[in-house]
Amino acid sequence: MDFRDLRWAIAASQHRSLRQAAETLRIKQSTLSRCLRNLEHTLGSTLFERTNGGTRPTIEGQEFLDAARRIVGDTEALAARLKTRSRGESGQLTIGIQTSLSAGNLRATLLEHRHRFPDVETQLVDGLSDHLTSDLASSVIDVAFVAEPNPRWSDRSLLLWSERIVAALPTNHPLAGHDVVHWGELRREPLLVSQRGPGPEFHKLLMSKMGASDPCPVLRHDVGLDRLLTLVGVDWGILLILESATGASYPGVTFREVHDAEGPTRLSFRAYWRQDNSNPSLRPLLDLLRERYPDLSADPGAG
Numbered sequence: 001m002d003f004r005d006l007r008w009a010i011a012a013s014q015h016r017s018l019r020q021a022a023e024t025l026r027i028k029q030s031t032l033s034r035c036l037r038n039l040e041h042t043l044g045s046t047l048f049e050r051t052n053g054g055t056r057p058t059i060e061g062q063e064f065l066d067a068a069r070r071i072v073g074d075t076e077a078l079a080a081r082l083k084t085r086s087r088g089e090s091g092q093l094t095i096g097i098q099t100s101l102s103a104g105n106l107r108a109t110l111l112e113h114r115h116r117f118p119d120v121e122t123q124l125v126d127g128l129s130d131h132l133t134s135d136l137a138s139s140v141i142d143v144a145f146v147a148e149p150n151p152r153w154s155d156r157s158l159l160l161w162s163e164r165i166v167a168a169l170p171t172n173h174p175l176a177g178h179d180v181v182h183w184g185e186l187r188r189e190p191l192l193v194s195q196r197g198p199g200p201e202f203h204k205l206l207m208s209k210m211g212a213s214d215p216c217p218v219l220r221h222d223v224g225l226d227r228l229l230t231l232v233g234v235d236w237g238i239l240l241i242l243e244s245a246t247g248a249s250y251p252g253v254t255f256r257e258v259h260d261a262e263g264p265t266r267l268s269f270r271a272y273w274r275q276d277n278s279n280p281s282l283r284p285l286l287d288l289l290r291e292r293y294p295d296l297s298a299d300p301g302a303g
Contacts, residue, residue, distance in 0.1 A: 003075065005039050006068040008032055009047065013065050016054040088280040090119035095285075096132035096144035097124055098197050099269075100225055103247025105161045105292075106145055106269070113288055120281050126196060136272055142282045147198045147242070147267040156275050158286070160293050162266040165202070165258045166246055168232045168239040175238075176254040183209040183260055190237035191216040192228050201267065202240040209260060229253055242267065 008025060012032065015021040022029040040047050047061030057065055084090040101107045114122065125132070125141050132144040133153050145160070167186070169176045175185060187210060193199050206215060219237050221228060225245060232239050233252030246255045257264050271289055273282060 001039065001042055003072070005035060006072055008035050009039060010065060010068055010072065012036060012048065012055055013057050013061070016056060018050075018055050021055075084119065086280055088120070088282070088284040089117055091279070091281040092121045092123065093143075093279065093281040093285065094123045094125060094141040096135055096141045096146075097126055098129060098132065098144075098146050099163070099242050100245035100247070102245055104163060104242070104244030106244060107247070109288065109292060112292070113285055116288070117281070117284060120284075128196065128200060129198075133272060136274060139274070139277070142277055142279050143271055143273040143285065145269055145271055147269055148201050149268070149270065150272065153272055156273050158271045158289060160269045160271055160289060162268045163242040163244055164264045164266055165205070166241050166243050166255050167258050168229055168241055168250075169254050169256060170232055170235040170238075171252050171254045172235070173238070173254075175256065178256060180259045180264075181256045183258060183265075186210075186238065186258075187215050189216055191218050192231060192237040192239040193218050193220050194225065194228055194239075195220055195222045197225065198242065198267065205265070205267075206240070209265070226250075 008021070008027075011021040011025055012018060015024065018032055018036075019029050022032045025032065036048060043064070045060045045064070046058050047064055048055045049058055081090065095110075097106065099106055101110070110122070113120070125135065127135065129146045129148070129150055130152070132141065132146055133150055135141045136144055136153075136155075147163075149157075167175070167181045169181075175181050175189075178185075183206070186206070191203075191206070193203050203218065221231075225241070226248075228239050229241075229245075229250045231237065233250050235252075240258065241255075243257075259265065271286070273286070
């Protein structure tokens with residue numbers, strides 16, 4: 001019994017006319033009639049009553065057709081799911097992130113991806129740069145968005161965007177009255193440093209900009225960004241963040257760009273992934289990134 005036989009039998013029952021069913025299937029009536037008789041012979045049961053008024057299912061035929069419709073429906077649904085899965089239009093994608101989603105390019109990119117591929121279940125993993133690249137290497141995540149180049153990663157990467165560094169200041173702090181904050185003005189200010197996200201990168205950058213190993217009292221915390229911003233609001237210290245974290249407001253907190261002699265200080269972002277990643281849902285996301293950032297995607301280091 002072929003899958004085609006089931007579909008032709010269903011068509012014959014729907015039209016109650018072999019001629020009309022054959023026209024719909026674009027086959028000869030004799031071909032359809034022969035197919036149904038062969039099917040009845042194979043099953044050892046009469047499926048249709050043939051009269052001058054048309055073709056109607058027998059009791060046994062109706063039972064067979066009910067089962068046939070379930071089989072055809074389930075098979076077609078499965079085939080459709082497999083097609084969308086192979087095109088990356090459904091399935092699951094695990095993304096490592098290192099920055100806030102309250103504003104900025106990553107937020108916009110993920111929203112656009114969700115709009116285009118609503119059937120892809122996206123899971124986010126937050127972590128340090130080294131942790132995320134380790135997760136990539138062990139296939140825990142599919143792609144990671146990381147600030148600053150990671151020299152330990154030798155597989156595929158794509159240069160994306162850059163974000164300005166911003167100082168989150170207590171509103172009553174003297175620096176909050178400035179249009180911008182310069183690195184030298186942060187010397188000896190208590191600095192809140194997160195042990196998550198890009199916190200370590202900020203600390204390295206601070207030391208390089210000030211040319212000292214301990215230019216500020218460092219207050220390390222293993223908590224999320226929202227808690228650190230709350231601490232800024234109660235005058236606990238100053239926090240360095242990326243501009244993508246300025247989309248939400250916090251009581252008692254003022255944001256100011258951090259500049260050096262050349263202007264705003266920026267951190268670049270890259271997407272990292274494994275070339276041998278076989279998840280079909282990854283490719284549409286990478287295509288979207290290249291579409292949104294075509295100039296940067298042409299970077300020689302891009303994969």
